[in-house]
Amino acid sequence: MKIPEDGCLLRIFIGESDQWHGKPSYEAIVLKAREAGLAGATVFRGAMGFGAHSRLHTFKILRLSEDLPIVIEIADSQQKIDAFIAQIDQIVQEGLITMEPVRVIKYRAGPQPVSGPTDSPAGP
Numbered sequence: 407m408k409i410p411e412d413g414c415l416l417r418i419f420i421g422e423s424d425q426w427h428g429k430p431s432y433e434a435i436v437l438k439a440r441e442a443g444l445a446g447a448t449v450f451r452g453a454m455g456f457g458a459h460s461r462l463h464t465f466k467i468l469r470l471s472e473d474l475p476i477v478i479e480i481a482d483s484q485q486k487i488d489a490f491i492a493q494i495d496q497i498v499q500e501g502l503i504t505m506e507p508v509r510v511i512k513y514r515a516g517p518q519p520v521s522g523p524t525d526s527p528a529g530p
Contacts (some may be wrong), residue, residue, distance in 0.1 A: 413510040414487040416480040418494070420501035421426040422451065423473040432476045441479050442490050445466050445513060448500065481508060 424431035432449045439447040456473035480487065487505060 411510050412484075413481055413508045414484040415445050415506050415508040416478075416482075416490070417504045417506075418433065418478040418480075418498060418501060419455075419503075420474045420476050420478070420498060421457070424476075424500065431499075432478055435474055435478050435494055438493055438497070439490065442486070442493060443492060444480055445482045447478060450476065450479070450515050451475070460473045463486045480512070518523050 418435060422430070423434075426434040429501050436447045436449060448456075452475035457475075480490070482490075491505075492505065
């Protein structure tokens with residue numbers, strides 16, 4: 407797969423406890439991005455943050471939050487990102503979605519790995 411040099415970066419800010427059909431929203435978004443053939447997606451878990459309600463979500467020893475901030479980043483062509491946003495509209499019930507132009511320097515895959523624990527289907 408080739409991404410044009412002038413690509414697009416999609417950032418989705420949601421909460422760790424956000425759910426979509428019984429699974430974490432961040433998982434549903436990443437799986438949908440993979441299904442859509444996007445170049446890749448990465449999920450980041452934040453140590454502290456707040457959103458539209460201004461509630462502070464933090465990871466502290468005495469106060470363990472179960473709803474830490476999550477940021478999902480996806481880079482691909484503008485056209486593919488635009489089409490993908492429509493697919494995740496229902497999944498992102500609360501949060502923030504941003505998009506910005508990026509300059510793609512390199513996108514290449516190495517040799518195909520032998521199926522590992524996260525790539526293999528569930529079951530025996």
